[in-house]
Amino acid sequence: MLRLWNLLTACFLATACLLFSGQLAAMEPCPALDAASPDARSAINHHICFYSARPGEPAHSATAPEDLPAELAWKSARGHDLVFSHTDSVYWIQLNVRNSSTESGLWYPKLHYPLLDEVTFWQKSRYQSGYSPEDVRPPLATGDLFPFATRGIDYRYYLLPVTLNAGESRAILIRVHSSGALNVPLGLMTPGEVVAESNHLTLVHGLFYGAMLVLAAFNLLLFFSSGTRYYFYNAFYIASLGMFLFAMGGFANQYFWPNSTALANLSIPLTLAVCALAMALFGSSFLEVGPGTLSAKALKSLATIAAGAVTVTLIIPYTKSILINTALALVVIVALQVIAYVRWRQGYKPAFWYLAAWMVMVIGALIYAMAAFGYLGDYPAREVMMQAVVGGQVILLNYALVQRWRLLNQKLLDVEHQARTELELKVHERTAQLRNTMRELEQANRKLASISLNDALTGLYNRRHMDNLLPELCREARRTGNPLSLALIDADHFKRINDTWGHDFGDQCLKQIAGILDEHVKRPRDVAIRFGGEEFALLLPGTDLDGARTLCLAILKAMRKTPLIAPGNETFHLTLSAGIAELATGQEPSDLFRKADEALYQAKGAGRDQIVLANRVSTPDQSTASSAN
Structure with missing residues (x-):
């Protein structure tokens, strides 16, 4: 029990000594810093004292050193930077400096934090307790709430020039207030050190x-x-x-x-x-x-x-x-x-x-x-x-x-490689069809061009393809002596279909006609074309009038036997008329088209659902017409 009592007594005395020594340390004045000593300047935080004045305290409203209470509980920085989180307090900072050298010198107390609202520097001739106006030099008031020119020196940090004669002492007092966090990293530097540091930071x-x-x-x-x-x-x-x-x-x-x-x-x-x-x-x-x-x-x-x-x-x-x-x-x-x-x-x-x-x-x-x-x-x-x-x-x-x-x-290269492989296969197929007469690039361009030569509704070739292909086939027929026939086919009474059941059903009828043409035009070089409205054409290289007539008879017959179901489940049959012309010696493509067109009009005028051959003096195909009846 006695040992326990002695131990508690010892702890109490130690704690009392620590508290008492802490109070003494807090009451001790800030130790003076020897400005002429580089080691002392590097340990400036051991020479700084500060006081935090909360709102309502006299020191908070004080705007000059002489307004401060006579006795303030200054605290030592104890070697640490002065950093404070968001606070409404005003901070007073004191630094006592002396020149121990035999020559006068210039030093700059430097505050290394630019984001402060209000910073005011004072210099006092001596650092004994108490402040009187005659001992304090004119202040330097600056900060973000003041124009930048108030800093006196064109520098982003805060510099205060302090000149000390040999053996002279001076107290530096700083008042800091800011709406944000407070960083007050202080330094004491010679002009050469300021320039060297500035040059280094400027480079960085x-x-x-x-x-x-x-x-x-x-x-x-x-x-x-x-x-x-x-x-x-x-x-x-x-x-x-x-x-x-x-x-x-x-x-x-x-x-x-x-x-x-x-x-x-x-x-x-x-x-x-x-x-x-x-x-x-x-x-x-x-x-x-x-x-x-x-x-x-x-x-x-x-x-x-x-x-x-x-x-x-x-x-x-x-x-x-x-x-x-x-x-x-x-x-x-x-x-x-x-x-x-x-x-x-x-x-x-x-x-x-x-x-x-x-x-x-x-x-x-x-x-x-x-x-x-x-x-x-x-x-x-x-x-x-x-x-x-x-x-x-x-x-x-x-x-x-x-x-x-x-x-x-890499993705682009992969896509390009895949597209190139597919294109090469398609070009190879196209080249075989066109007797290897064009290079790979030409075939690719032809395939791209063919997209614009198809009729969007029926899938057959369109008028543009016919205009491009007919002159070529005519030249080939004249050069080789082989026959070339052109058949023009027109749907009978098609306007009546559009007027009765609408254009959507009319489009279905056109697709049905195109399907029959595609079904009967089987030879590789024969071409079925929709060149406008309900008008269709067949380009038949290597086919004479009789062969063309036989093909058209099959087409008209197939169309006649194909029932069409109109809206309302009404069933009816659509008929076709055809005019056929064969390229004669010395004829141009336009002549061939004109003769086939005239034959088509004759078929229409003779009662429809029949075929007229333009290059022969003949009457419409009565067998076709009679079968329609």
């Missing part, structure tokens, strides 16, 4: 933003040359992401709208919403999600929400819009990862590289967001890391585009 940022601009322009050119949408969406995404980082880095405020405090405060949530919109559009186009699928609906909804967020950002306060748009961007990223994984599992190979790109992006975005919202320190390092992550992601995305192009190109 120049390479990064230059590469982003080149990739965006390249994808835009690919879009204009190919018309492929995902190139445009990729250019849109790269440009919007680059603009977001440009605004986050303070460059947009420095170069684009230095005199517009509204845009300085609005640019970050606005560009973030635009990034979310670009991500959704690019992902939907690149991943080739099928229309109507759950993935397509989700991405369409996210794109619509992002477009709405762009509008809403112009209305709601910054503190709400930055949180909403950040959450929206993270939701879009997660949704794109899930959909990319699903597409990859479905066998879409480019989705693997797309998924890898977004996995890299998620890690970087989370770290960068935590730094921007005040949950992680060393914001400058996070900014460079984010640029490296974005660079890696953009490279992977463009590599995914290359893989997608290779996949599409």
Whole structure:
């Protein structure tokens, strides 16, 4: 029991000592930093004190050092960066510096975070307790709520020139207030160090933003040359992401709208919403999600929400819009990862590289967001890391585009190979029919041309084919001495059919006629043609008048015996009339057609359902007519 009592007593005394020492540490003044010592400057966070003034406290409403209460419970930074999440508090920061060298020098207290609404610097001649107006030099008031020129030095970060004579001491007081998260990464640098760091960062940022601009322009050119949408969406995404980082880095405020405090405060949530919109559009186009699928609906909804967020950002306060748009961007990223994984599992190979790109992006975005919202320190390092992550992601995305192009190109080659194989087979068949007189390409062109030479209703050849073929057959007949006959066939009283039962039934009758012609015209070189309305023609090379008459008799007989069922189940029989002409010596194609047409009119005038031969002096085929009766 005694041992237990001694142990509890020891723990109590240790805890009391820790609390007492912590109170002493909190009450101790900030240790002075030797500005002439590089080691001391690199350990500046061990020399910084701060005070968080909540709304309602005197220090919150204080606008100058002399307005501060006489005694403030300053806290030591204890070697850590000053980072604070969203808060309404005003932060006062104190840094005591002295020059231990024998020569005067110039140093720059540097605040490495550009996104602060209000930042005010004061310099006090000495850092004893208490502030009086005569000891404090004129302040430097700047921040995003002020024009960029108020910073005094044309630089995206905040610099305060401090000149110290040999052995001189000075207290630097900073008042910081912002509507978002607070990052107050402080440094104390010589002019040479500032220039060296600026040159290094200029090179890094120049390479990064230059590469982003080149990739965006390249994808835009690919879009204009190919018309492929995902190139445009990729250019849109790269440009919007680059603009977001440009605004986050303070460059947009420095170069684009230095005199517009509204845009300085609005640019970050606005560009973030635009990034979310670009991500959704690019992902939907690149991943080739099928229309109507759950993935397509989700991405369409996210794109619509992002477009709405762009509008809403112009209305709601910054503190709400930055949180909403950040959450929206993270939701879009997660949704794109899930959909990319699903597409990859479905066998879409480019989705693997797309998924890898977004996995890299998620890690970087989370770290960068935590730094921007005040949950992680060393914001400058996070900014460079984010640029490296974005660079890696953009490279992977463009590599995914290359893989997608290779996949599409391979599909195109496969389709082309298949089409070429099929075309070669068709060309070979066509070449055999046309006695191997044309090359493969000519046969392919002829086949394509034949599509325009067919009658859409009946499937027979049309008038254009007849006009092309008849002169050729006439020349062949004159050259070889073989006969050539032309038969013109017309449906009798066809207008009565259209007027009685309508054109739809008339079309069925025309198809029936075409079927009978196709059934009887069997020789390879004989051609059945519908050259207008209810008029048909037969081109019969190697056939004289008697052969043509025999063929037409069979056709008229078959048509006469074919019952047609009209609307209302009424049955009737359709008859045909025909005129036949044979090419005579010295005749032209037009003469042959005219003679056959005159013979057809004679058949019509003689009572229909019969045949008239134009090259013979004869009367209509009475046997045909009598059988019709």
